[in-house]
Every structure is written in structure tokens, then in C-alpha cells.
Amino acid sequence: MFSEGDVTAIFLTLRLATTVTLILLVLGAPLAWWLARTNSRLKGPIGALVALPLVLPPTVLGFYLLLTLGPNGPIGQVTQSLDLGTLAFSYSGLVIGSVLYSLPFVVQPLQNAFEAIGDRPLEVAATLGATPIDRYFSIAIPMAKPGFFTAAILGFAHTVGEFGVVLMIGGNIPGETRVVSVQIYDHVEALAYDEANRLALLMIVFSFLVLLSVYGFRKKSQRQILSFGS
Amino acid sequence: MVVFNNWQFIGLVLLTGLSFVRSSIDADEATIAVASNFSAAAQQLAADFENKSGHKVNLVFGSSGRFYAQISNAAPFDVFLSADQQKPLALVENELAIKDSLFTYARGALVLWSADSEKVNNSADVLRSNSFNKIAIANPRLAPYGIAANEVIERLGLSNDLSKKMVLGENIVQTYQFVATENAELGLVAYSQVFFTGQLSAGSVWIVPEELYDPIRQDAVLLNRGQSNKAASAFLEFVKSPEGETTIQSFGYRTGEP
Numbered sequence: 456m457f458s459e460g461d462v463t464a465i466f467l468t469l470r471l472a473t474t475v476t477l478i479l480l481v482l483g484a485p486l487a488w489w490l491a492r493t494n495s496r497l498k499g500p501i502g503a504l505v506a507l508p509l510v511l512p513p514t515v516l517g518f519y520l521l522l523t524l525g526p527n528g529p530i531g532q533v534t535q536s537l538d539l540g541t542l543a544f545s546y547s548g549l550v551i552g553s554v555l556y557s558l559p560f561v562v563q564p565l566q567n568a569f570e571a572i573g574d575r576p577l578e579v580a581a582t583l584g585a586t587p588i589d590r591y592f593s594i595a596i597p598m599a600k601p602g603f604f605t606a607a608i609l610g611f612a613h614t615v616g617e618f619g620v621v622l623m624i625g626g627n628i629p630g631e632t633r634v635v636s637v638q639i640y641d642h643v644e645a646l647a648y649d650e651a652n653r654l655a656l657l658m659i660v661f662s663f664l665v666l667l668s669v670y671g672f673r674k675k676s677q678r679q680i681l682s683f684g685s
Numbered sequence: 686m687v688v689f690n691n692w693q694f695i696g697l698v699l700l701t702g703l704s705f706v707r708s709s710i711d712a713d714e715a716t717i718a719v720a721s722n723f724s725a726a727a728q729q730l731a732a733d734f735e736n737k738s739g740h741k742v743n744l745v746f747g748s749s750g751r752f753y754a755q756i757s758n759a760a761p762f763d764v765f766l767s768a769d770q771q772k773p774l775a776l777v778e779n780e781l782a783i784k785d786s787l788f789t790y791a792r793g794a795l796v797l798w799s800a801d802s803e804k805v806n807n808s809a810d811v812l813r814s815n816s817f818n819k820i821a822i823a824n825p826r827l828a829p830y831g832i833a834a835n836e837v838i839e840r841l842g843l844s845n846d847l848s849k850k851m852v853l854g855e856n857i858v859q860t861y862q863f864v865a866t867e868n869a870e871l872g873l874v875a876y877s878q879v880f881f882t883g884q885l886s887a888g889s890v891w892i893v894p895e896e897l898y899d900p901i902r903q904d905a906v907l908l909n910r911g912q913s914n915k916a917a918s919a920f921l922e923f924v925k926s927p928e929g930e931t932t933i934q935s936f937g938y939r940t941g942e943p
Contacts, residue, residue: 543863623859640855
């Protein structure tokens with residue numbers, strides 16, 4: 456049903472989305488925690504920066520990534536001095552681009568979940584002698600579990616659906632940067648509408664199931680919260 | 686304040702109406718779908734054409750594959766300047782375009798280009814050396830320039846050596862972008878992208894000899910929607926005219942038969 460190229464693209468996409476989601480959960484959680492708890496004047500600007508990929512056209516992000524990853528860009532200079540060459544057209548470059556692109560989809564649900572915990576449990580923990588690090592790992596993270604679930608799913612799904620950034624920095628290398636969305640685009644451009652249809656249908660079914668699981672889970676966890684209250 | 690009586694008012698309305706009718710008799714407005722590699726040349730052609738004819742043309746730039754899909758689904762275009770021959774022909778076969786209007790408006794030329802002024806020494810030598818990170822070409826599955834680039838690499842006997850270093854642009858515009866930002870040190874791009882009025886704009890270049898690739902013919906066609914649009918057919922005539930050809934050549938394309 457799917458050609459070898461399609462299958463390669465599907466597995467590459469899943470690998471990319473998994474890597475990006477794991478990185479984002481590790482990096483995004485402390486950031487979300489800070490955003491949820493801080494009174495710093497930087498809260499507004501940092502929050503806005505995190506949310507930027509929501510409103511920017513992916514081509515803007517992709518274009519600036521192409522410039523910063525290039526040999527004269529700041530990231531390109533660093534990677535070259537580390538003997539890594541430049542990162543455009545590589546899987547690593549794609550990971551960096553996707554982490555930036557999917558950042559708000561992970562940070563915002565986590566931030567909401569952390570804010571929903573409120574001050575009370577943390578104050579209680581503090582009076583019992585828990586250090587800030589203790590409170591983060593043994594109170595905040597367990598209590599924000601539904602937030603982690605939503606964040607992981609949205610981050611994963613959004614990375615799977617990424618197109619513009621990959622198109623700008625990917626270079627369309629099979630098994631390295633040719634993800635499903637690019638493969639579909641290529642099929643359409645090459646007038647191979649049957650192949651495009653099959654892959655596109657797969658994406659629709661996948662995305663629907665992902666969203667269904669998020670909404671299904673939300674309903675369940677709300678019920679749990681309610682039953683705690685009553 | 687000027688006050689009109691009834692008759693004057695009716696006369697005014699008629700005049701205004703007439704002037705609309707007149708202008709639509711003399712001057713039409715056409716929408717032209719242009720393959721993005723030809724955008725600079727098309728803008729010049731459109732400006733000259735509008736000055737000369739009084740017609741108006743709206744240019745829309747994009748990929749030929751996408752235009753094909755859009756035209757097949759009734760997109761409001763009157764003329765299609767494609768980057769290849771296959772798509773205009775397919776539109777004719779699907780009875781979406783006028784067969785007699787089909788012609789080659791430009792032939793693209795390919796160059797090996799680097800943004801580094803030392804890299805390419807007016808020959809294919811650099812391709813045989815190992816002194817570059819990547820070579821960008823347009824995707825041969827999608828872009829005629831990519832097919833030509835593949836032919837060049839094959840005829841030079843370098844397919845195996847270069848396969849690991851190849852990155853693909855979705856079209857020749859993106860391929861150029863990869864090289865211009867120096868993410869790829871070399872690229873096979875369009876002559877029209879790096880030469881302006883005969884001068885190399887930046888970097889270093891090798892103009893690939895024409896015998897190394899089959900001609901990159903770009904065809905134009907009048908679409909069904911533009912059939913009775915005077916601006917559309919006049920624009921195509923202008924593109925074909927000696928004046929149009931001179932403009933097209935000045936943007937680095939070849940015209941006429943090879």
C-alpha cells in the first residue's frame with residue numbers, strides 16, 4: 456500500500472517526533488514551572504517568546520533557522536568550531552527546528568497544569584521542610600501529570616504535522632530529513648495524487664485519533680478532580 | 686455646491702457607465718500564473734506590456750505543480766507560464782487549455798555556482814575534488830532544472846561520488862537559497878538567478894555546457910478561462926514578440942530553437 460519511500464518517511468517522522476517530544480518535556484517542564492511560579496518582570500517577555508511559534512508563519516522560523524544554522528550564522532559558527540560542520544540538511548538540524556517550533560505546545564499545557572496546583576500544597580510541603588527542588592520533583596511533577604500527558608501528545612502531534620520549517624531547512628534527504636508532510640507535498644507537486652491521497656489519509660486518521668485521546672483523557676481527569684472535591 | 690437637474694444627472698450616470706463599458710472594450714485584465722523561477726523576467730514583461738497595450742495583468746508566482754493542481758480545480762487564471770513542458774501539455778490534454786496557444790517561451794540555462802568567490806574555477810573540477818560540504822540541486826522529481834542537474838552529474842560520471850553530498854530544493858528558487866545562505870557550498874542553479882544583465886552578481890561560477898543536459902524548455906499556454914480575454918492573448922503575443930524575447934534573454938534565458 457505504501458512505497459518504500461513512504462515507509463522510510465513515516466518511520467523518520469515518528470523518530471523525529473519522539474526525540475523532539477522527549478527533549479521538550481525535559482527542557483519545557485522547568486521553563487513552564489518557572490513561568491507558572493515567577494513574579495519576575497521577565498515573565499511577560501519570556502512567555503511571549505515561547506508563544507511566538509504559535510503565530511509566526513513556519514517559513515519565518517525556517518528562514519531564520521537557515522540563516523542562523525548557516526556557516527555565517529551564530530549557531531553555524533559554534534557548530535563549525537566544534538567540528539560538527541553545519542546543521543542544515545541534517546537530522547540534528549531538524550530536531551533543533553522542531554524543538555523551537557513545537558515549544559509552546561508543550562510549555563503552555565505544562566504551565567497551566569502547574570498553575571492549577573496553586574500555592575497551598577507547595578506551602579504545606581515547604582513547612583514540612585521540602586526544598587524547592589524537592590517540591591518540584593515530588594509535588595509539582597506528580598500533580599501535573601495530566602498536563603504532561605497533554606503536552607506530550609500535542610508536542611508529538613505538532614511535530615508530525617510540521618511542514619514549513621522542514622521544507623526550509625531540510626533539503627529533502629530520504630531517511631534524514633524527508634518527513635511525511637514533505638513526502639505528501641512532493642507527491643502532489645509531482646502530480647502523483649494517488650500516493651498523496653494514501654499518505655494524507657493516514658495523517659488525517661492519525662491526527663484525529665491523537666486529538667480524540669487528548670479530549671477523552673481530559674474528560675476523565677476532570678471527573679477525577681471533581682470527585683476529589685465532592 | 687453643484688446641483689444637477691434630473692436630465693443632467695441621468696446624463697452623468699450614462700457617461701460614467703459608458704466610460705466603464707469603453708474601458709472594458711479596450712483594456713482587459715488578465716491573471717497570469719508564473720513559475721517562480723521566471724518571476725523577475727515576468728515582472729519586467731508585464732510592466733512593458735501594460736505600458737504598451739493599456740491592458741492590465743496580475744502576476745501570481747508559485748510552483749508549476751501547484752498551479753497545475755489549482756487550474757485543474759478551476760483556479761481563476763487566464764495564462765500559465767510553466768517551468769516545464771509536461772504540465773501545460775497535460776492541461777491541454779485535459780481540455781483545460783487551448784492547444785494552439787502552446788509554445789516555448791524560454792529555455793533555462795544551468796550553472797554550477799558557489800557564493801564563495803574562490804570555490805568554482807570556471808570548470809567542473811571542484812565537483813571532482815572533495816573540497817565542499819554539500820551540493821544543492823532542484824528535486825529532479827519536481828523541477829526541470831533538477832532533471833537537467835541530474836543529467837549533468839550523470840554525464841560527468843559523478844553520480845556515485847556525489848550522491849552522499851546531494852541536497853534537494855523543492856524548486857530552483859529554494860535551491861538557490863540553500864547556496865546563497867552558504868548552507869550548501871555548491872549548487873546547480875539557473876543562470877538567470879546569478880547573472881544580471883550579463884554580470885555575475887556574486888560568488889564563482891561555471892556555465893555548464895549545453896551538451897551536458899537536454900534543453901530546459903518552459904512552455905506557456907492560454908487557459909480556457911482566458912480564451913476571450915484580450916489582455917491574455919495579447920500578453921502571450923507580446924512574450925513571443927522580438928521585444929519580449931530580448932527582455933527574456935536579458936534575464937538569462939535562451940529563446941528560439943536551440
